[in-house]
Amino acid sequence: MEYALRLLVFDLDGTLVDSKEDLAVAVNVALESFDLPPLPHPMIYSYVGDGASALIRRALPPEKPDLLQEVLDRFLAYYGRHLLDTTRAYPGVVEALRKWSGMYRMAVLTNKPLAMTEAILSGLSLSGHFHDVRGGDSFDNKKPHPEGLLHILRQEGVEAAEAMMIGDSRNDVLAGRAAGTVTCGVTYGLGASGFAEHPPDFAVERFPDLFRRIRPAE
Structure with a gap:
């Protein structure tokens, strides 16, 4: 699909x-x-x-x-x-974001503190791809609560059915489900074991493979 x-x-x-x-x-x-x-x-x-x-x-x-x-x-x-001693983008992330960020609106929603999130994105030259960046201290509730994701949907003026939450853990799947978005799990991350109990709509083993399963809405 x-x-x-x-x-x-x-x-x-x-x-x-x-x-x-x-x-x-x-x-x-x-x-x-x-x-x-x-x-x-x-x-x-x-x-x-x-x-x-x-x-x-x-x-x-x-x-x-x-x-x-x-x-x-x-x-x-x-x-x-x-926080940038050894931290690096996963293989294929930089190239895929560079290729596709003009075709989709993109945002980051993490449970990491916002200042640290922004420092990592800036330090790895990823910031320019994202319209919105939100951290674990941006809202009253962290993922798996959908508050942050619902805020981003409103901010971007996008219906949930035309949005996707992409992450490596059950928190991302549960937040996406609660907000009504499509969900994609990445299996190379830290929390993929949680997908057994809370499966995403689909999963990918490599970051660039995500873009084989989606297309820009008309």
């Missing part, structure tokens, strides 16, 4: 950019600053997707919930200085 669309809304981490190493290093720096044991990177990767506070809450030992704010502050301070 081919979908006729006007608006593409992308998640960031695990969808447009591979940021997992910088995130994991920052989490462990924050933990070790409080004499807490570092975690294996794959474990930290599994905690990504629901925003910075949830990431640190999951990384903390269960007997140390009182340290959440201090460790979170340390994480944000360190990560803010190192």
